[in-house]
Amino acid sequence: MPQAPPPTTRQVIHGAFGGHAGPHPYLSGASRRSCPEDRETQKSSEEAIGINLGLENCTLITTSAWRNTQGTAVGGVGILVNKQTEKSLAEVNSVNMRIMVATFNGNPNTTVISNYVPVEGSVDCETHYNKLSETCNKIPKHNFLIECGDFNAHIGEKDAPFTYHENTNSNGSFLLEHANESNLAITNTLRRKKKGKLRTYMSDMNGRKTQIDYILVNRKWKNSVHNVEAFIASNQYTIEVRNRFTGLCTGEEDPTERYEKLIKANRDTAEKLVPRRTKVTKRSTSNHPLIVEARKEAQDAFNQHQHTPNSVNEERWRISKQKIQTVYRDIEERELDSLIQEVEKADERSKHGESWKLINRITGRKASRQGILRGKTKEERRQKWFSHFQTLLGEDPVRATEDDVDLEPILQDICIDESDFTVDEIKKAKKSLSDGKQPGPDDIPPAVWKYCDLDDILLEFTNGLLNKNEKPNQWSEIDLIPVPKGGDLSDTANYRGISLAAIAAKLANKMILNRVQQEIDPHLRPCQNGFRPGRSTTAHLLALRRLIEGVKSHNKKAIILYVDFKKAFDSIHRPTMMKILKAYSIPPKLLSAIKRMYENTLANVISPDGETELFEIKAGVLQGDTLAPYLFAIVLDYVMRKTYAGMENELGFTLHRQRSRRNPAMIVTDLDFADDLAQLNEEMDQAQEVLNRLATEAERVGLCCNAKKTVFQTYNQERPISIQAKNGEWLKEVDNFN
Numbered sequence: 001m002p003q004a005p006p007p008t009t010r011q012v013i014h015g016a017f018g019g020h021a022g023p024h025p026y027l028s029g030a031s032r033r034s035c036p037e038d039r040e041t042q043k044s045s046e047e048a049i050g051i052n053l054g055l056e057n058c059t060l061i062t063t064s065a066w067r068n069t070q071g072t073a074v075g076g077v078g079i080l081v082n083k084q085t086e087k088s089l090a091e092v093n094s095v096n097m098r099i100m101v102a103t104f105n106g107n108p109n110t111t112v113i114s115n116y117v118p119v120e121g122s123v124d125c126e127t128h129y130n131k132l133s134e135t136c137n138k139i140p141k142h143n144f145l146i147e148c149g150d151f152n153a154h155i156g157e158k159d160a161p162f163t164y165h166e167n168t169n170s171n172g173s174f175l176l177e178h179a180n181e182s183n184l185a186i187t188n189t190l191r192r193k194k195k196g197k198l199r200t201y202m203s204d205m206n207g208r209k210t211q212i213d214y215i216l217v218n219r220k221w222k223n224s225v226h227n228v229e230a231f232i233a234s235n236q237y238t239i240e241v242r243n244r245f246t247g248l249c250t251g252e253e254d255p256t257e258r259y260e261k262l263i264k265a266n267r268d269t270a271e272k273l274v275p276r277r278t279k280v281t282k283r284s285t286s287n288h289p290l291i292v293e294a295r296k297e298a299q300d301a302f303n304q305h306q307h308t309p310n311s312v313n314e315e316r317w318r319i320s321k322q323k324i325q326t327v328y329r330d331i332e333e334r335e336l337d338s339l340i341q342e343v344e345k346a347d348e349r350s351k352h353g354e355s356w357k358l359i360n361r362i363t364g365r366k367a368s369r370q371g372i373l374r375g376k377t378k379e380e381r382r383q384k385w386f387s388h389f390q391t392l393l394g395e396d397p398v399r400a401t402e403d404d405v406d407l408e409p410i411l412q413d414i415c416i417d418e419s420d421f422t423v424d425e426i427k428k429a430k431k432s433l434s435d436g437k438q439p440g441p442d443d444i445p446p447a448v449w450k451y452c453d454l455d456d457i458l459l460e461f462t463n464g465l466l467n468k469n470e471k472p473n474q475w476s477e478i479d480l481i482p483v484p485k486g487g488d489l490s491d492t493a494n495y496r497g498i499s500l501a502a503i504a505a506k507l508a509n510k511m512i513l514n515r516v517q518q519e520i521d522p523h524l525r526p527c528q529n530g531f532r533p534g535r536s537t538t539a540h541l542l543a544l545r546r547l548i549e550g551v552k553s554h555n556k557k558a559i560i561l562y563v564d565f566k567k568a569f570d571s572i573h574r575p576t577m578m579k580i581l582k583a584y585s586i587p588p589k590l591l592s593a594i595k596r597m598y599e600n601t602l603a604n605v606i607s608p609d610g611e612t613e614l615f616e617i618k619a620g621v622l623q624g625d626t627l628a629p630y631l632f633a634i635v636l637d638y639v640m641r642k643t644y645a646g647m648e649n650e651l652g653f654t655l656h657r658q659r660s661r662r663n664p665a666m667i668v669t670d671l672d673f674a675d676d677l678a679q680l681n682e683e684m685d686q687a688q689e690v691l692n693r694l695a696t697e698a699e700r701v702g703l704c705c706n707a708k709k710t711v712f713q714t715y716n717q718e719r720p721i722s723i724q725a726k727n728g729e730w731l732k733e734v735d736n737f738n
Contacts (some may be wrong), residue, residue: 057083061102063094076100077114077149095135098128103143111139115149120171125152129174136182144224147184147216151175154210160189162348164198164211175214184216187228194349196435197229231451238452240269245457255464259472259504262457263442285331294320294327336362374490378609385605386612388492389480393603393617397571397702407583410638414585416519421462421511426455429510432626433503440502441477449503462508465593475505475597477614478624480605497605499624509597509627512590517630520584524637530674531629537673544671544678547653551715558653559687559717561679561731563694564709568675569628570620572635573702574598577621580638580701581631594631598622619702629674635701636672642697643690644669651690653680684721687712695726707731 062078079102081089088104095101098117104110115132118124132147139145153175156168168176179186188198188211200213215228244265249258285291298320305313339362346354360366375381433446449458464470480497487494521532529535544560551558565571578595586594601622605612621628644651652669671678679694681687695705707725711734714721723731 059083059086061086061089061092063092063100077116079112079114095131099132099135101135101139106144109140109143111143111145113139113145113147113149115147115151117150117152117171117175119152120169125171125174129178133178133181136178136184141218143218144221145184145216145218148214150212151214152212153214154212155186155189160186162192162198163189164195164209179216183219185219185222185225187215187217187222187225188213190222190225191228192348192350193229194351200230235453237269237273237448238454240273241265241448241452241454244268255461255470256473259442259461259474263444263474266444266448285328285335288331290327290331291324294324298324372490372608373492381609382605382607382612384492385482385607385609386615388495389497389603389605389612390615392497392567393570393620394615395618397573397619397704407579407638409585410580410583410641411520411523411585414519414523416585416587416590417515418466418587418589421459421466423455423459425511425514426458426462426507428514429507432510433507438500440500440505441479442474442502442504444503446503449507458504458507461504462511465508465596466589469592469596471596471599472504473600475502475508476599476601477502478601478603478617478622480603482605482607497623499603499622501622501624505597506624506626508593509622509625512593513627513630515590516586520586520634524633525640525672527640527670528633528637528672528674530672531633540671540673540678547655547668547680548715550655555716557682557717558715559681559684559721559723560713561677561681561687561691561723562711562713562734563677563679563691564706565675565698566704566706567620568703569623569632571702571704572620572632574619576701577631577635580635583638584634594627597627632675636675639694639697639701639703640670640672640677642700643694651681651686653682684717684723688723691723692726 058080059082060078060080062076076097077100079100085104088106088110089102090105090109091101091103093101099113099115102112102114104112113132113135115128117128117132136145136147151171153171154165154167154169155163155172155175156165157163159168159172159176165172175186178184199209199211201211202209211230213230217225241262242265245262248261248265253261298317301313301317301320305317339358343355343358343362346352346358373381373384375384430450433450435447435450437446439445448454461472479500481500482492482495483498485494485496489495517533524532529537529540548558548560550556578591578598581591581594601617602614603617604614621632648667648669649665652667655666655668658665668680670680677694679687679690681690691705691710698705705725707727707729710725711732712723713734713736721733725731
């Protein structure tokens with residue numbers, strides 16, 4: 001089996017192609033280095049060497065490689081394809097040891113050229129690029145041509161829209177000439193990307209990062225390229241984590257102990273391989289060399305004037321003082337220009353957070369003193385944070401009933417897969433991870449799960465949860481970060497919490513969500529547009545606006561109730577939620593897994609004064625979790641079904657009445673924006689009944705209508721109009737609601 005180049009030094013460029021009917025090879029240009037002694041049994045150029053690398057059933061096809069005495073293929077270049085694409089392979093030709101051409105059947109045919117350009121400064125570079133252009137010109141013009149590999153070229157900002165390097169080197173000039181001569185587009189430079197998505201190589205010698213790998217396509221197919229970016233090859237990090245994890249494990253640990261050893265393996269690997277970020281301190285302008293020099297001249301002029309007072313020395317002293325002010329202004333202007341350029345570069349790299357920090361630095365805007373509570377000591381302030389969030393999340397919600405009877409089935413004949421999770425499901429779940437996000441209490445960032453090959457380890461934990469109802473205790477802990485809502489920032493009531501949970505737990509819940517959502521979602525009420533794929537609350541806003549316009553233009557009677565719930569996500573009664581999920585035909589194994597994830601959930605507050613003690617979260621869906629929003633949508637769907645209970649015609653708003661047996665009446669009952677509801681009625685007594693029924697059903701699941709924020713809007717109604725909440729408060733009428 002051939003050994004790939006050092007994984008920490010290379011990134012793989014993936015291109016996403018579309019817009020034509022040809023095959024879409026999963027490929028990368030692969031250069032392979034060799035020693036002279038390996039050439040004892042060189043393979044003929046007419047025969048392709050297929051090597052199964054075990055990468056998702058992919059095969060490496062190369063004609064320029066050869067086999068050594070051990071039968072291992074080394075040297076040359078190759079193309080990595082999956083099994084489906086391999087079936088379309090029509091022809092493979094070797095141009096020389098650095099260029100190979102593969103053609104795939106399709107409509108049109110797809111031709112892939114893989115090449116490895118000599119290093120910068122080599123005398124063979126120009127010859128190689130000439131041969132590359134000659135090869136491209138022989139490809140039929142109607143073919144979809146993809147040229148990829150290691151071009152050892154730097155392309156500067158003046159020669160392409162979006163590049164990693166500022167200047168073009170000699171190989172870059174050859175590449176640009178080749179692309180122009182062969183009518184090719186360099187796809188890496190067509191779209192704005194972060195710097196980390198552009199650079200493709202890091203030197204083992206000095207750690208220098210460069211962009212030397214490119215994907216080119218013929219210009220007529222340029223618009224078929226959807227995306228091209230580099231992905232960090234993290235094999236060295238993966239191997240290090242695996243080796244440490246395997247060395248720590250004995251095979252007799254429970255899931256909590258085993259996950260703790262994974263945390264330690266990742267922490268030790270990060271300490272070894274990931275460099276620490278150095279803190280940059282801003283140098284004072286007064287210590288700038290030009291200021292120091294101008295100040296020295298002024299001091300000399302002052303001393304001269306003191307020693308020999310006359311008009312000449314006095315004028316010299318005055319000019320030297322003005323020079324100090326001029327130098328200060330020049331330095332500040334240069335620094336401002338430099339900061340503006342940094343803002344522009346940060347924006348080009350999509351580093352919006354960095355851009356705003358620089359803008360705040362330019363404008364002199366300072367961060368608000370958030371998190372500074374009233375209190376004489378840190379311990380006293382930490383206790384305030386603890387009490388606030390424990391009261392918010394650590395108390396059982398008040399319910400109207402406490403019965404333990406199962407609910408009547410809502411959905412039947414729903415078939416949801418509850419077999420073991422697979423690697424493909426993990427890969428699908430990982431697509432939802434975003435780089436640069438904060439990790440949970442386990443300190444394993446999303447990038448480790450996303451780019452490192454640890455899928456089998458995660459699969460072991462997730463299938464343990466599914467089959468044995470076992471969960472690492474670390475998955476139950478979350479960190480709460482206080483974020484100000486506005487008002488007096490010394491009062492905890494003006495803060496909400498952002499939850500940071502273990503990324504592995506989020507991936508486990510994401511896999512459950514992917515199974516549940518595709519089967520349950522088609523059966524949920526169409527009135528809910530929050531937390532559902534392919535449904536936008538913007539569409540509901542448009543529908544509500546059009547409905548109001550129709551009411552006004554046709555002089556129809558209407559009352560719209562805008563219902564708000566108190567702490568909606570934090571007050572769901574968990575046992576009742578599990579009963580609702582069972583009523584919606586969630587299978588036993590998945591239901592047990594969800595229930596296990598909601599057992600013994602703990603949180604601590606990460607405040608400016610330090611961490612608080614852990615407290616148990618007894619109510620609500622898990623904040624910051626991938627599955628939680630959809631569980632809330634299911635619970636609210638149940639509440640709304642019970643609210644109307646077949647009385648939609650009596651309690652809803654009639655868009656048009658029944659015209660015939662084939663044209664029934666069109667009724668709209670409500671438009672739901674996640675936890676915010678717009679109830680539509682025609683008469684005041686209807687609105688009052690809907691509100692009462694909604695409040696009763698909501699209380700059964702732990703929800704409570706917020707009378708202070710629940711308001712109503714009327715059109716063409718007889719006065720007086722009054723609607724009363726269940727707690728006795730009268731609702732406020734508004735002219736419009738935003």
